[in-house]
Amino acid sequence: MDLQVITALFGRSATDPAVSTMLQSLGVRRRPELARPAKCPYEAILRVSARGMLFSFSERNYWNGRSVASHGKSGELIFTNVAVTAGIPDVMRRYEGDLPFGLQWEDDRTTARERLATAGFGDSLHAGRRDAWWLPDYRIRLTYQAGCIKQAGACGIFDISLGIPMRPLACAPATCEYPSAEQVLAVLGRSTEDADFRAVFREFGLASLMAESSREVVDRADEHGFILYFDSKRGTPGGHPVCTGISFIRDRLGNSRAWAGSLPFGLQFDDPPSILEERIGQRASRWHDEQTFGSASWMLPGLQVNVNFDSLDNCLESVRVIAEGHRTSNCQPRG
Secondary structure, three states: OOHHHHHOOOOOEOOOHHHHHHHHHOOOOOOOOOOOOOOOOOEEEEEEHHHOEEEEEEEHHHHOOOOHHHOOOOOOEEEEEEEEEOOEOOOEOOOOOOOHHHOOOOOOHHHHHHHHHHOOOHHHEEEOOOEEEEOOOOEEEEEEHHHHOOOOOOOOEEEEEEEOOOOOOOOOOOOOOOOOHHHHHHOOOOEOOOHHHHHHOOOOOHHHHHHHHHHOEEEOHHHHOEEEEEEOOOOOOOOOOEEEEEEEEOOOOOOOOOOOOOOHHHOOOOOOHHHHHHHHOOOOOEEEEEOOEEEEEEEEOOEEEEEEEEOOOOEEEEEEEEEOOOOOOOOOOOO
Protein backbone atom coordinates (compact mmCIF):
# COMPACT_ATOMS: atom_id res chain seq x y z
CA MET A 1 0.00 0.00 0.00
CA ASP A 2 1.25 3.48 -0.90
CA LEU A 3 2.60 5.44 2.08
CA GLN A 4 0.77 8.58 0.98
CA VAL A 5 -2.49 6.63 1.21
CA ILE A 6 -1.55 5.46 4.69
CA THR A 7 -0.82 9.00 5.90
CA ALA A 8 -4.39 9.99 4.94
CA LEU A 9 -5.52 7.76 7.83
CA PHE A 10 -3.60 9.68 10.52
CA GLY A 11 -5.86 10.79 13.35
CA ARG A 12 -8.41 8.05 12.80
CA SER A 13 -9.39 5.50 15.42
CA ALA A 14 -7.63 2.15 15.44
CA THR A 15 -11.08 0.61 15.03
CA ASP A 16 -11.96 2.74 12.01
CA PRO A 17 -12.87 0.40 9.10
CA ALA A 18 -10.35 2.11 6.83
CA VAL A 19 -7.54 1.55 9.34
CA SER A 20 -8.59 -2.06 9.86
CA THR A 21 -8.66 -2.62 6.10
CA MET A 22 -5.20 -1.09 5.73
CA LEU A 23 -3.71 -3.36 8.40
CA GLN A 24 -5.47 -6.39 6.99
CA SER A 25 -4.15 -5.67 3.48
CA LEU A 26 -0.63 -5.77 4.93
CA GLY A 27 -1.26 -9.12 6.60
CA VAL A 28 -1.45 -7.66 10.11
CA ARG A 29 -3.78 -9.75 12.25
CA ARG A 30 -3.00 -8.18 15.62
CA ARG A 31 -4.63 -4.96 16.70
CA PRO A 32 -2.97 -2.29 18.86
CA GLU A 33 -3.54 -2.41 22.62
CA LEU A 34 -2.23 -0.25 25.45
CA ALA A 35 -0.11 -1.95 28.06
CA ARG A 36 -1.81 -2.34 31.43
CA PRO A 37 -1.63 -0.39 33.58
CA ALA A 38 -1.60 2.39 30.99
CA LYS A 39 1.09 5.03 31.49
CA CYS A 40 2.65 7.94 29.62
CA PRO A 41 3.21 8.18 26.65
CA TYR A 42 0.12 5.95 26.23
CA GLU A 43 1.39 4.44 23.00
CA ALA A 44 0.88 1.09 21.29
CA ILE A 45 3.25 -0.19 18.60
CA LEU A 46 2.65 -2.72 15.85
CA ARG A 47 5.84 -3.97 14.21
CA VAL A 48 5.49 -5.73 10.87
CA SER A 49 9.01 -7.12 10.48
CA ALA A 50 8.26 -9.02 7.28
CA ARG A 51 7.41 -5.76 5.51
CA GLY A 52 9.86 -3.43 7.23
CA MET A 53 7.07 -1.33 8.76
CA LEU A 54 6.14 -0.02 12.19
CA PHE A 55 2.80 1.56 13.15
CA SER A 56 2.20 3.76 16.19
CA PHE A 57 -1.12 4.41 17.92
CA SER A 58 -1.75 6.78 20.84
CA GLU A 59 -4.50 7.09 23.40
CA ARG A 60 -6.92 9.75 22.17
CA ASN A 61 -7.18 11.98 25.26
CA TYR A 62 -3.41 12.15 25.70
CA TRP A 63 -2.64 12.82 22.04
CA ASN A 64 -5.35 15.44 21.62
CA GLY A 65 -4.24 17.39 24.69
CA ARG A 66 -7.32 16.83 26.83
CA SER A 67 -7.15 17.40 30.58
CA VAL A 68 -4.28 15.55 32.25
CA ALA A 69 -6.67 13.65 34.52
CA SER A 70 -8.27 12.04 31.46
CA HIS A 71 -5.04 10.72 29.92
CA GLY A 72 -5.12 7.00 29.23
CA LYS A 73 -8.83 6.70 29.98
CA SER A 74 -10.65 7.13 26.67
CA GLY A 75 -10.47 3.46 25.73
CA GLU A 76 -9.60 4.54 22.18
CA LEU A 77 -6.36 4.58 20.22
CA ILE A 78 -5.73 6.79 17.21
CA PHE A 79 -3.30 6.18 14.36
CA THR A 80 -0.44 8.69 14.59
CA ASN A 81 2.72 7.43 12.87
CA VAL A 82 4.13 4.97 10.35
CA ALA A 83 7.83 4.19 9.86
CA VAL A 84 9.57 2.12 7.20
CA THR A 85 13.14 0.88 7.14
CA ALA A 86 15.84 -0.07 4.66
CA GLY A 87 16.25 -3.23 6.69
CA ILE A 88 17.89 -4.36 9.91
CA PRO A 89 19.72 -7.70 9.68
CA ASP A 90 17.89 -10.44 11.61
CA VAL A 91 15.29 -7.92 12.83
CA MET A 92 13.33 -6.34 9.98
CA ARG A 93 13.25 -6.76 6.24
CA ARG A 94 13.59 -3.85 3.84
CA TYR A 95 10.39 -2.01 2.98
CA GLU A 96 9.87 -2.68 -0.72
CA GLY A 97 7.02 -0.27 -1.46
CA ASP A 98 7.31 3.14 -3.09
CA LEU A 99 8.82 5.84 -0.88
CA PRO A 100 7.24 9.32 -0.65
CA PHE A 101 8.40 12.24 -2.80
CA GLY A 102 10.47 9.99 -5.05
CA LEU A 103 12.94 9.13 -2.29
CA GLN A 104 15.19 6.09 -2.75
CA TRP A 105 16.91 4.07 -0.03
CA GLU A 106 20.25 4.85 -1.72
CA ASP A 107 19.78 8.64 -1.47
CA ASP A 108 22.33 10.57 0.56
CA ARG A 109 21.36 13.63 2.60
CA THR A 110 21.94 16.08 -0.25
CA THR A 111 19.84 14.09 -2.71
CA ALA A 112 17.03 13.58 -0.19
CA ARG A 113 16.88 17.31 0.51
CA GLU A 114 16.78 18.05 -3.19
CA ARG A 115 13.83 15.69 -3.67
CA LEU A 116 11.82 17.38 -0.90
CA ALA A 117 12.74 20.80 -2.26
CA THR A 118 11.55 19.76 -5.71
CA ALA A 119 8.26 18.71 -4.12
CA GLY A 120 7.93 22.28 -2.77
CA PHE A 121 8.96 21.64 0.83
CA GLY A 122 12.49 23.02 0.95
CA ASP A 123 11.49 25.76 3.39
CA SER A 124 9.91 23.18 5.72
CA LEU A 125 13.25 21.54 6.56
CA HIS A 126 14.27 21.28 10.22
CA ALA A 127 17.88 20.14 10.03
CA GLY A 128 19.70 18.13 12.66
CA ARG A 129 21.37 14.77 12.98
CA ARG A 130 18.28 13.55 11.18
CA ASP A 131 16.32 15.64 8.71
CA ALA A 132 12.69 16.53 9.44
CA TRP A 133 10.19 18.37 7.28
CA TRP A 134 7.12 19.91 8.92
CA LEU A 135 4.50 19.54 6.20
CA PRO A 136 0.95 20.91 6.42
CA ASP A 137 -0.67 17.52 7.18
CA TYR A 138 2.13 15.57 8.87
CA ARG A 139 5.87 15.46 9.50
CA ILE A 140 8.43 13.34 7.67
CA ARG A 141 11.72 12.38 9.30
CA LEU A 142 14.72 10.74 7.64
CA THR A 143 17.47 8.89 9.50
CA TYR A 144 20.61 8.33 7.44
CA GLN A 145 22.66 5.17 7.46
CA ALA A 146 25.99 6.41 8.78
CA GLY A 147 24.40 7.75 11.98
CA CYS A 148 22.30 4.73 12.84
CA ILE A 149 23.90 1.53 11.56
CA LYS A 150 27.46 0.64 12.52
CA GLN A 151 28.72 0.72 8.95
CA ALA A 152 31.16 3.62 8.75
CA GLY A 153 30.68 5.57 5.56
CA ALA A 154 27.55 3.68 4.52
CA CYS A 155 25.45 5.79 2.17
CA GLY A 156 21.70 6.03 2.05
CA ILE A 157 18.59 6.34 4.19
CA PHE A 158 18.10 4.02 7.16
CA ASP A 159 14.47 4.76 7.93
CA ILE A 160 11.62 7.12 7.10
CA SER A 161 9.05 8.11 9.70
CA LEU A 162 5.82 9.97 8.94
CA GLY A 163 3.48 11.19 11.66
CA ILE A 164 1.27 13.90 13.10
CA PRO A 165 2.31 16.05 16.08
CA MET A 166 0.52 16.10 19.41
CA ARG A 167 -1.95 18.90 20.04
CA PRO A 168 -1.34 21.49 22.78
CA LEU A 169 -2.80 20.78 26.19
CA ALA A 170 -6.37 21.93 26.65
CA CYS A 171 -7.64 24.33 29.30
CA ALA A 172 -4.75 26.77 29.11
CA PRO A 173 -4.47 29.00 32.17
CA ALA A 174 -5.72 32.57 32.20
CA THR A 175 -3.56 34.90 30.17
CA CYS A 176 -0.54 36.24 32.05
CA GLU A 177 1.75 39.05 31.11
CA TYR A 178 5.00 37.22 30.48
CA PRO A 179 8.27 39.09 30.99
CA SER A 180 10.85 39.22 28.23
CA ALA A 181 13.86 36.93 28.35
CA GLU A 182 16.04 39.99 28.97
CA GLN A 183 13.98 40.94 32.04
CA VAL A 184 14.25 37.41 33.42
CA LEU A 185 18.00 37.12 32.91
CA ALA A 186 18.52 40.52 34.55
CA VAL A 187 17.24 39.20 37.91
CA LEU A 188 19.43 36.08 38.03
CA GLY A 189 21.64 36.37 41.09
CA ARG A 190 19.04 38.54 42.85
CA SER A 191 17.29 37.76 46.13
CA THR A 192 13.62 36.80 46.26
CA GLU A 193 13.15 40.05 48.20
CA ASP A 194 14.59 42.10 45.34
CA ALA A 195 12.05 44.53 43.86
CA ASP A 196 12.97 43.69 40.27
CA PHE A 197 12.66 39.96 40.92
CA ARG A 198 9.20 40.50 42.39
CA ALA A 199 8.14 42.64 39.44
CA VAL A 200 9.26 40.06 36.87
CA PHE A 201 7.36 37.17 38.49
CA ARG A 202 4.36 39.04 39.91
CA GLU A 203 1.95 37.32 37.47
CA PHE A 204 2.90 33.77 38.50
CA GLY A 205 1.75 33.34 42.07
CA LEU A 206 4.57 35.34 43.62
CA ALA A 207 3.72 34.55 47.25
CA SER A 208 3.78 30.77 46.80
CA LEU A 209 6.80 30.99 44.53
CA MET A 210 8.76 32.82 47.22
CA ALA A 211 7.57 30.42 49.91
CA GLU A 212 8.82 27.45 47.87
CA SER A 213 12.17 29.01 46.96
CA SER A 214 13.87 27.45 50.00
CA ARG A 215 13.39 24.07 48.29
CA GLU A 216 15.77 25.40 45.60
CA VAL A 217 13.62 24.19 42.67
CA VAL A 218 10.24 25.76 41.92
CA ASP A 219 8.53 23.94 39.07
CA ARG A 220 5.84 25.92 37.23
CA ALA A 221 6.23 24.08 33.92
CA ASP A 222 2.76 22.55 33.97
CA GLU A 223 1.13 25.91 34.63
CA HIS A 224 3.37 28.49 32.95
CA GLY A 225 6.27 26.76 31.18
CA PHE A 226 9.21 27.57 33.48
CA ILE A 227 11.30 26.14 36.31
CA LEU A 228 13.19 28.45 38.67
CA TYR A 229 16.34 27.50 40.59
CA PHE A 230 17.46 29.02 43.87
CA ASP A 231 20.47 28.83 46.17
CA SER A 232 19.45 29.05 49.80
CA LYS A 233 22.93 28.31 51.13
CA ARG A 234 24.41 31.39 49.49
CA GLY A 235 21.48 33.67 50.14
CA THR A 236 21.48 37.31 51.08
CA PRO A 237 22.34 38.55 54.58
CA GLY A 238 18.65 38.42 55.44
CA GLY A 239 18.61 34.70 54.66
CA HIS A 240 16.53 35.03 51.51
CA PRO A 241 17.35 32.56 48.70
CA VAL A 242 19.00 33.84 45.55
CA CYS A 243 17.52 33.07 42.13
CA THR A 244 20.33 31.30 40.29
CA GLY A 245 18.66 30.21 37.06
CA ILE A 246 15.63 29.38 34.96
CA SER A 247 14.52 26.75 32.46
CA PHE A 248 12.13 27.90 29.74
CA ILE A 249 9.98 24.88 28.77
CA ARG A 250 8.04 24.08 25.56
CA ASP A 251 4.51 22.67 25.38
CA ARG A 252 3.90 18.92 25.95
CA LEU A 253 7.20 18.16 27.65
CA GLY A 254 5.51 15.81 30.06
CA ASN A 255 2.41 17.79 30.96
CA SER A 256 4.00 21.19 30.48
CA ARG A 257 2.51 24.23 28.84
CA ALA A 258 4.82 26.42 26.83
CA TRP A 259 6.59 29.48 28.18
CA ALA A 260 4.72 32.21 26.31
CA GLY A 261 7.35 34.93 26.57
CA SER A 262 10.44 35.44 24.47
CA LEU A 263 13.44 33.14 24.73
CA PRO A 264 17.08 34.18 25.13
CA PHE A 265 19.25 34.79 22.05
CA GLY A 266 16.21 35.21 19.81
CA LEU A 267 15.49 31.48 19.96
CA GLN A 268 12.07 29.94 19.41
CA PHE A 269 10.92 26.48 20.50
CA ASP A 270 10.28 25.42 16.89
CA ASP A 271 13.85 26.27 15.85
CA PRO A 272 16.01 23.33 14.70
CA PRO A 273 19.15 22.54 16.71
CA SER A 274 21.28 23.28 13.64
CA ILE A 275 20.89 27.04 14.20
CA LEU A 276 21.86 27.08 17.90
CA GLU A 277 25.52 27.98 17.53
CA GLU A 278 24.71 30.76 15.07
CA ARG A 279 22.07 32.28 17.36
CA ILE A 280 24.10 31.99 20.55
CA GLY A 281 27.18 33.30 18.79
CA GLN A 282 29.80 30.67 19.53
CA ARG A 283 30.47 26.94 19.29
CA ALA A 284 29.01 24.77 22.02
CA SER A 285 31.43 23.56 24.68
CA ARG A 286 29.48 20.30 24.80
CA TRP A 287 27.17 18.71 22.21
CA HIS A 288 25.40 15.41 22.85
CA ASP A 289 23.01 14.08 20.20
CA GLU A 290 21.86 10.47 20.17
CA GLN A 291 18.68 8.55 19.46
CA THR A 292 15.67 10.82 20.03
CA PHE A 293 17.02 13.61 22.27
CA GLY A 294 20.07 15.83 22.45
CA SER A 295 21.60 18.70 24.40
CA ALA A 296 24.20 21.41 23.96
CA SER A 297 25.98 23.65 26.48
CA TRP A 298 27.78 26.98 26.43
CA MET A 299 29.89 28.89 28.95
CA LEU A 300 29.20 32.56 28.22
CA PRO A 301 30.30 35.68 30.12
CA GLY A 302 28.25 35.58 33.32
CA LEU A 303 26.03 32.72 32.18
CA GLN A 304 25.91 28.95 31.74
CA VAL A 305 23.47 27.91 28.98
CA ASN A 306 22.05 24.48 28.24
CA VAL A 307 19.58 23.67 25.47
CA ASN A 308 17.72 20.35 25.25
CA PHE A 309 16.28 19.40 21.87
CA ASP A 310 14.16 16.78 20.18
CA SER A 311 16.27 14.88 17.63
CA LEU A 312 13.27 13.40 15.81
CA ASP A 313 11.31 16.53 14.92
CA ASN A 314 14.40 18.76 15.34
CA CYS A 315 12.99 21.39 17.67
CA LEU A 316 13.94 22.86 21.04
CA GLU A 317 12.51 21.45 24.26
CA SER A 318 14.01 23.66 26.93
CA VAL A 319 16.50 26.48 27.38
CA ARG A 320 18.20 26.62 30.76
CA VAL A 321 20.26 29.62 31.89
CA ILE A 322 22.27 29.62 35.15
CA ALA A 323 24.12 32.61 36.60
CA GLU A 324 27.88 32.16 36.57
CA GLY A 325 29.38 31.10 39.88
CA HIS A 326 26.34 29.26 41.14
CA ARG A 327 26.11 25.52 41.57
CA THR A 328 24.06 23.55 39.05
CA SER A 329 23.59 20.19 40.80
CA ASN A 330 19.97 21.08 41.57
CA CYS A 331 19.29 22.49 38.10
CA GLN A 332 18.24 19.43 36.19
CA PRO A 333 16.04 20.25 33.17
CA ARG A 334 12.92 18.32 32.28
CA GLY A 335 13.02 15.72 29.55
